[in-house]
Amino acid sequence: MPLKRLTVTAVRNLHPVTLHPSPRINIISGANGSGKTSLLEAIHILGLARSFRSTRLQPVIQHGQDACTVFAELVLSNGLACSIGITRGKQADYQIRIDGQTVRSTAQLAETLPLQLINPDSFRLLEGAPKQRRQYLDWGVFHVEHQFLPVWQRLQKSLKQRNSLLRRGRIQRSMLVPWETELVSAGERIDDFRRSYLLRLKPVFEEILARLLPLDDLTLSYYRGWDKERGLAQVLDDQFERDSQLGYTQSGPQRADLRLRVKGMNAVDILSRGQQKLVVCALKIAQGYLLRQLGASQESVFLVDDLPSELDERHRRALCSLLEDLQCQVFISCVDDQQMQDCWKNDTPLSMFHVEHGRIVQTE
Ligand SMILES: Nc1ncnc2c1ncn2[C@@H]1O[C@H](COP(=O)(O)OP(=O)(O)OP(=O)(O)O)[C@@H](O)[C@H]1O
Ligand SMILES: [Mg+2]
Structure with a gap:
């Protein structure tokens, strides 16, 4: 466009x-x-x-x-x-x-x-905090999944409310329930959106990366932000005491991340600057190709x-x-x-x- x-x-x-x-x-x-x-x-x-x-x-x-x-x-x-x-x-x-x-x-x-921006700061996608990679992932989800924004807004609101109650100190467990119900419902949907988007992005990324530089042993994986074995409701319940001490919610979709590894190690610790730039380019360009494939508006x-x-x-x-x-x-x-x-x-x-x-x- x-x-x-x-x-x-x-x-x-x-x-x-x-x-x-x-x-x-x-x-x-x-x-x-x-x-x-x-x-x-x-x-x-x-x-x-x-x-x-x-x-x-x-x-x-x-x-x-x-x-x-x-x-x-x-x-x-x-x-x-x-x-x-x-x-x-x-x-x-x-x-x-x-x-x-x-x-x-x-x-x-x-x-x-x-818009997709590739500039010298784009390296932060590999070396920076998970927030950068979440934003990258959510950019794609936002453009292909129309429900993403309202659900994401519900998630932010419920998380903010839960955290603000946790910060108040001694609170009844029951006071959190309405916000947790909302957080769990929005959080699990966000996780579904992210997971199914990444499933489609991965092969496109791999194909593009292969055209830029052969890095067969580079893996891209998704961490949803909480334990694989337990549902989000269970995690919030189990971690209530700890969350109360910390004054914020430790686990959840607000902690999701993309992990790029080469031979099992962090890609950023292994790859040269030029290689990192090419991996970042492949990630960003892959989103452009995918948007096109999925017929985004x-x-x-x-x-x-x-x-x-x-x-x-x-x-x-x-x-x-x-x-x-x-x-x-x-x-x-x-x-x-x-x-x-x-x-x-x-x-x-x-x-x-x-x-x-x-x-x-x-x-x-
Ligand atoms: N608010 C401003 N008003 C006027 N000039 C500004 C302002 N902010 C920055 N500049 C000047 O604008 C110029 C253009 O900067 P820009 O970063 O776009 O250059 P560039 O062509 O990308 O250079 P480089 O090749 O070094 O990256 C700089 O000389 C800078 O000092
Ligand atoms: Mg410049």
Whole structure:
């Protein structure tokens, strides 16, 4: 579901610009500090109402300006056109519009524009806390399972209530019952969603990884967040005393994780930086392929910041070929566009953009 027209105003050092990106591959080149990542950041804000560089949006607003705006016209998978826009002011106020209507939930934005980001921080998917991997998994579930969001919201609410009661100290076991009933019902459904999504993702991931680098002994497994042998209700019951002492719920779907291992050891402790980058790329690209296979309502848009770094020519080409076969819209930034030039088939729609001191010019 490509961006057909993109307008960016007052984002970091970028001059106001309207671009007509290719529905497939878009290469953004330029010197360090020219504004390449800022352009990807602008698209990210459009899809998720937040940056991938700072937790707050304030630093993204161009110095001396009161607000930044990103606006795009999209072509939906059903062929219809749609417009989305986001304006973020200095007072933490933001306005999201879809087809001219103000919307309150960023979930609607994410649903309209499923974004996948691959950047140097993506390594955190392997080395970081389980939360990163849960978010990765839930991104996919969210886009293929429409019931996911309401059930996930029920889970968050019941968990918050249970934890807040636990923190109060001496409480009656019975006070927790209504929240636990809700937690168990939502938690087990979330687990089902995650498990069946992963079952479909795994073979796609393995196939993609094999095209990028042969790592036969890499395994991807799912930990649901609580004991395999016992139901969630039983676990909550058994751990009540301990949970009360700790003031929070130790086990449950809020602890789920994906485990990547090579020869039984943590992949992150074994693989080189380049190999880790390729594994992360395979994980993210696999989600794009799966979404397509499952006929999700929208196709993903990929943002790949600094694609060539840490990859040799063979792996760079293998990655480009995967992104190309994905048939999604891809925005790739790089310092030197020479490295990215002859990686594509002749009939792949390709646009090249060059950035200089915040000014973006289409060169091809
Ligand atoms: N709020 C802001 N207003 C104006 N300029 C900003 C703002 N925030 C950052 N900048 C500047 O924007 C420029 C573009 O940064 P960006 O990270 O997009 O560059 P880049 O092309 O990705 O560079 P690199 O190749 O080093 O990754 C930097 O020079 C930075 O100092
Ligand atoms: Mg950059």
